[in-house]
Amino acid sequence: MSTTQPRAAAGRGVRTFLAQHRDYVPVMATAVLFALTLEAGNYRYLDFLAGQTIANLFVDNAFLLVIAVGMTFVILTGGIDLSVGAVAALSTMLCATLVEQHGWPPALVIPLVLAAGGLIGGAMGYAIHHFEVQPFIATLAGMFFARGLCYLISTNAIPIDDPVFTTLAQSHVTFPGGVFISWSVVIALAVVAVAFLTLHYTGFGRAVYAVGGNAQSALLMGVPVGRTVIRAYTVSGLCSALGGVLFTLYTLSGYSLHLVGTELDAIAAVVIGGTILAGGSGYVLGTLLGVLVLGVIKTIITFEGTLSSWWTKIAVGTLLFAFVLLQRLMTSRRRA
Amino acid sequence: MPPTVARLAGHRLFWPLALLAALLVTNVAYTPDFFSIQIRDGHLFGSLVDILRLGSPLLLVALGMTLVIAIGGIDLSVGAVVAISGAVACLNISDLADQQSVGGVVVAVLLALGVCVALGVWNGVLVAGIGMQPIIATLILMVAGRGVAQMITSGRIVTVNSEPYHLIGGGYELGLPLSVVIAAAVLVLTGLVVRRTALGLLLESVGGNREASRLVGIRARGLTIAVYAFCALCAAGAGLMVSSNVAAADGNNAGLWIELDAILAVVIGGTSLTGGRFHLGGTAIGALVIQTLSTTVYTVGVPPESTLVFKALVVMAVCLLQSPAFRAKVLSRKLPRRSDTGVGAPAAGTATSTGSSRSSTPASAAQSPKEATTL
Numbered sequence: 001m002s003t004t005q006p007r008a009a010a011g012r013g014v015r016t017f018l019a020q021h022r023d024y025v026p027v028m029a030t031a032v033l034f035a036l037t038l039e040a041g042n043y044r045y046l047d048f049l050a051g052q053t054i055a056n057l058f059v060d061n062a063f064l065l066v067i068a069v070g071m072t073f074v075i076l077t078g079g080i081d082l083s084v085g086a087v088a089a090l091s092t093m094l095c096a097t098l099v100e101q102h103g104w105p106p107a108l109v110i111p112l113v114l115a116a117g118g119l120i121g122g123a124m125g126y127a128i129h130h131f132e133v134q135p136f137i138a139t140l141a142g143m144f145f146a147r148g149l150c151y152l153i154s155t156n157a158i159p160i161d162d163p164v165f166t167t168l169a170q171s172h173v174t175f176p177g178g179v180f181i182s183w184s185v186v187i188a189l190a191v192v193a194v195a196f197l198t199l200h201y202t203g204f205g206r207a208v209y210a211v212g213g214n215a216q217s218a219l220l221m222g223v224p225v226g227r228t229v230i231r232a233y234t235v236s237g238l239c240s241a242l243g244g245v246l247f248t249l250y251t252l253s254g255y256s257l258h259l260v261g262t263e264l265d266a267i268a269a270v271v272i273g274g275t276i277l278a279g280g281s282g283y284v285l286g287t288l289l290g291v292l293v294l295g296v297i298k299t300i301i302t303f304e305g306t307l308s309s310w311w312t313k314i315a316v317g318t319l320l321f322a323f324v325l326l327q328r329l330m331t332s333r334r335r336a
Numbered sequence: 337m338p339p340t341v342a343r344l345a346g347h348r349l350f351w352p353l354a355l356l357a358a359l360l361v362t363n364v365a366y367t368p369d370f371f372s373i374q375i376r377d378g379h380l381f382g383s384l385v386d387i388l389r390l391g392s393p394l395l396l397v398a399l400g401m402t403l404v405i406a407i408g409g410i411d412l413s414v415g416a417v418v419a420i421s422g423a424v425a426c427l428n429i430s431d432l433a434d435q436q437s438v439g440g441v442v443v444a445v446l447l448a449l450g451v452c453v454a455l456g457v458w459n460g461v462l463v464a465g466i467g468m469q470p471i472i473a474t475l476i477l478m479v480a481g482r483g484v485a486q487m488i489t490s491g492r493i494v495t496v497n498s499e500p501y502h503l504i505g506g507g508y509e510l511g512l513p514l515s516v517v518i519a520a521a522v523l524v525l526t527g528l529v530v531r532r533t534a535l536g537l538l539l540e541s542v543g544g545n546r547e548a549s550r551l552v553g554i555r556a557r558g559l560t561i562a563v564y565a566f567c568a569l570c571a572a573g574a575g576l577m578v579s580s581n582v583a584a585a586d587g588n589n590a591g592l593w594i595e596l597d598a599i600l601a602v603v604i605g606g607t608s609l610t611g612g613r614f615h616l617g618g619t620a621i622g623a624l625v626i627q628t629l630s631t632t633v634y635t636v637g638v639p640p641e642s643t644l645v646f647k648a649l650v651v652m653a654v655c656l657l658q659s660p661a662f663r664a665k666v667l668s669r670k671l672p673r674r675s676d677t678g679v680g681a682p683a684a685g686t687a688t689s690t691g692s693s694r695s696s697t698p699a700s701a702a703q704s705p706k707e708a709t710t711l
Contacts, residue, residue: 080471127652127655127656130661130662130665131655131656131659131661131662131665132659132660132661132662133652133655133656133659133662134609134610134655136410136471137599137603137609137651137655138652138655140596140599140651141648141651141652141655142648143648144596144644144645144647144648144651145644145645145648145649145652147644148641148642148643148644148645148646148647148648149645151639151641151642151644151645152639152641152642152645155641256641261479264475264478264479267472267475268479271472277469277472278469308486308487308490308491309491310482310483310484310486310487310491310587311483311487312483313479313480313482313483313486314480314483314484314487316479316480317476317477317479317480317481317483318480320472320475320476320479320480321476321480324468324472324473324476325466325468328466328467328468
């Protein structure tokens with residue numbers, strides 16, 4: 001969809017460049033798409049490109065960004081994690097119930113919640129690697145499990161008015177010009193940076209790519225496949241839990257029905273960001289772009305006013321389709 | 337164990353049936369007249385009939401899902417299709433001048449089924465034609481489909497007041513709820529078609545190894561598309577039952593989570609998720625287990641919220657029992673013939689587990705041992 005246009009207009013130089021940097025094509029397509037959606041919004045609405053609108057893209061999607069970063073790790077290994085939304089919802093519930101109903105200090109609760117998320121992710125990774133359960137079904141069970149735990153804690157929403165949480169939620173980082181972002185954005189961007197460094201400059205990161213590229217070859221080369229897979233799912237669980245904490249700050253409540261369907265948004269963001277679903281190829285910065293594209297689409301639909309919320313789902317589905325198709329075309333050409 | 341008991345326990349339907357029996361007995365302990373069935377107005381009434389009636393949409397969806405899983409796929413979009421089917425039917429009926437006219441209702445129902453078959457073909461083309469992973473291909477319709485369902489109903493809950501339409505989900509035939517009769521008929525027909533002809537064998541062959549099947553002359557692509565279309569048709573039928581039962585179409589909530597229940601029913605029924613084998617009878621029992629479980633949760637007085645945790649534990653347990661690696665590593669004393677624990681097993685395990693997740697080509701799935709399907 002988005003690539004056909006520049007490709008048709010592309011001269012020979014661009015075409016050779018694309019041929020030489022095939023791995024970057026999806027990311028570039030996403031960047032072009034991001035620019036196009038921004039431009040579409042700018043064309044249609046006054047002040048769409050105002051600093052605060054852009055800042056709000058980050059503010060409103062910080063939690064999704066963190067979750068999608070975790071998902072990137074898993075998809076890079078060639079797996080999939082359907083439990084992210086449920087684990088994040090469980091985090092909001094745990095935060096709310098422990099802080100509000102049991103009076104635990106937030107400084108203790110937040111690390112505990114993160115550990116719980118990591119534990120669930122690690123357990124799923126363990127089952128996937130050691131017992132050869134398909135990632136899809138193992139994480140589906142994890143999704144049931146986490147949602148079920150939410151329901152066991154409470155079926156009602158629990159509002160949070162703990163001073164630490166409210167202060168964290170309401171304080172801002174203000175830039176010159178009055179544009180402000182919440183601390184969640186800072187945390188989310190830090191997560192992206194750490195993920196970027198991990199994936200590109202550590203042994204674990206290289207192992208993730210190797211396992212996703214070809215697990216058999218990776219094993220023969222001496223890559224610790226099992227450890228890598230389990231760690232990738234642990235990272236995803238951890239990121240989901242952190243995403244849940246950020247969402248708790250965003251809504252100041254815990255609810256078992258929070259974040260239903262987030263797994264789809266996260267997968268869509270990763271795929272739109274150019275990570276190949278088969279694993280082994282993709283960039284965490286692409287995921288950032290993917291989240292922003294989703295954010296812009298949501299913003300446009302909000303700005304439009306008359307468009308109803310279901311158009312978001314249709315748009316996300318269509319984008320997902322277009323990008324999977326693009327991937328499919330690229331990978332089949334690579335094999336040929 | 338005496339040999340007859342051992343043989344009985346080894347039968348593939350033993351554990352699903354045992355689970356079902358255990359759930360039913362649990363119910364009797366809490367409601368003594370659980371098994372009593374009365375005849376009122378010529379209809380059968382009772383808890384068991386209720387379980388059948390409420391379970392029939394799930395049974396239909398699970399039937400279609402079984403065949404999709406048999407060919408090595410998965411269909412996550414059934415929930416969205418359930419919603420779309422109900423939405424199309426209800427919208428058309430609510431537009432009728434006379435909602436009681438049988439002809440109009442039949443047209444609306446056929447239209448709903450037709451739309452959903454087209455959606456199934458779309459799924460099938462994405463999987464077999466373009467070669468997408470089934471999870472992703474159907475995920476697209478799962479996301480977008482719910483949006484489409486809401487778009488069809490304009491985000492409202494469309495209510496209908498049509499006697500003929502209400503028959504599908506609330507009518508009675510031969511003393512049984514019509515939905516049960518429909519689901520049973522589809523089950524028997526499907527069973528006959530796949531098991532009395534070569535079709536079932538062809539499906540299992542495609543699920544076992546698509547490329548090899550194609551090379552021996554099986555039209556794997558056409559079969560795959562047909563199976564996805566059948567699955568969507570089943571989901572459409574379920575959608576009609578659900579919406580007709582409540583005389584309304586809710587694009588947001590109709591069929592929510594039914595894909596998970598359907599997959600669970602299939603897995604409990606002993607069909608391996610790697611494809612290549614399927615058991616329709618097992619699926620039927622699996623669907624009944626799920627529905628009985630929901631009923632049990634209410635009769636026993638456990639908070640309904642705990643159902644999800646329980647389901648998660650059941651899925652995990654069943655999947656682990658199906659997993660050759662788990663059986664080799666944890667239950668190795670019971671299965672002495674699988675002696676490849678130690679260094680070899682993790683290596684092989686890695687290759688198959690990541691292999692089957694990365695690409696859905698059944699070639700990788702076919703390498704993993706298939707004896708796990710007997711559960």
